[in-house]
Amino acid sequence: MIVIDHAAKTFVTRGGDEVVALSDISLEVARNEFVCLVGPSGCGKSTLLNIIAGLEPPSSGTVLVNGIVVEGAGADRGMVFQEAALFPWLNVLSNVEFPLRRLGIARAERRERAQHYLRMVHLSRFADSYVHELSGGMRQRVAIARALVMDPSVLLMDEPFAALDAQNRVILQGELVRLWEQTGKTVIYVTHSIEEALLMGDRTVIMTAQPGRIKRIIDVPFPHPRDLLQLSASAEFGALKLDIWRVLEEEVTRARAEAEQ
């Protein structure tokens, strides 16, 4: 379980101005829950994810993961970055193995575990390939395997499919939901697409920009296992989407008006 308790993040710009990226965020994410963070660019959703990952400290407030205060990166949290961020100088298998290095696991077992997760994302045939030989979708699947290889309880994903073409995105969304249904991880998934959030998550946290705040939390009523394609075509889904867009539209208009002042 993840507890975010009054977390805030302030940056100081070069000019010495303070920018509030996140303001007083409190959120609880239950074990095995799939939560999506949605919001316009600059709303601090990636910053929040980095704070949970332990890549940046919050300016104030705390984050607890399974009862332990986050003070740095940990093996209990696997992260999938936006551009896959695989090491181009390592082959696919070595990339997936990478997180296991610090655990002092023997090479043979490292390989075996990496292979297991590569099979899970249907890429075992590409173990020896280099990253530049893979398509964008394959790269993200490798990145997911890398995040899973330590068997973390939490999977943190920062717009992992944003750079993919529409077809690949749909395929990977389906695969991810299936993986999640199989493995029972807690997933925090950052996206700027409401549709993606509603399609995949149990809950959608809508954030607003400047300062980054939680605007609204929506319980997504659709049961699992989900057929994403069928769901996306259903009337209930369309209605929910429209509803949320209305909320956001108002927010975007307000932000724009403020920015112009």
Added chain:
Amino acid sequence: MSGLSGKARERLLYLISPIALILLWQVLLELGIGDRRFIPAPSDIAQRFVKLLANGELEWHTSVTLYRVFLGYIIGAVPAVAVGLLMAMFKPVRIFFDPLIAALFPIPKIALMPLLLLAFGFGDASKIALVAIAVFFPVIVNTYVGAANIDKIYWDVAKNYGASQMVMFTRIVFFGALPTIFAGLRIALAVSFIVLVASEFVATKAGIGYLIWNSWELLQVDIMFVGIVTIGILGLITSALFQEIERKVIPWKAER
């Protein structure tokens, strides 16, 4: 040329400009333009080249020069890569070395030769030391720049997956900087020949540089040219070898 593959055609094109230059040179001298005593024709140089090969003289000087280049290169390049990487990883190391590099890099390394002769004597050691010093700077600067410019995302990923300093060093910083390190190593290779040949002009009785300088003093211009051509050939061979090594060592660099 339609029967040739693209690769073979490229290779052929590669040879056109040097061959054309040599032909032009030969033709001009055959026509009596230029004094053959001072500017020997390519055919004269080739003859002398073969003669010097036959009596073993050229092999001897080449081996001496290669030995000095090789040792000096290794002695200069290895610590340069190590320190360059450490500079990128640890700020104190960077702050310590930055002013030293800034001050010492622009000094023409050949100007250190008298000093090195004092320190290391007239043997191979002074030449090897000179090559090492000359190689050190381009390699360290390239290594540092390469390591410092590794995309932030890779540091983040490594940090996120709890990489130790050791893993960071051997798996991220080193490999990430490797393409730029290689660029530095290639520059250093040329530099090492440049300074070594110049240093062999004085205080030695062996090496291609000595061969060139000695034949100048005896006005054996054709031997001088043999020395110059030999250096060119050595440069060509080592650079080609280097490219092969680079292809093996950096397989993730997409095919050009």
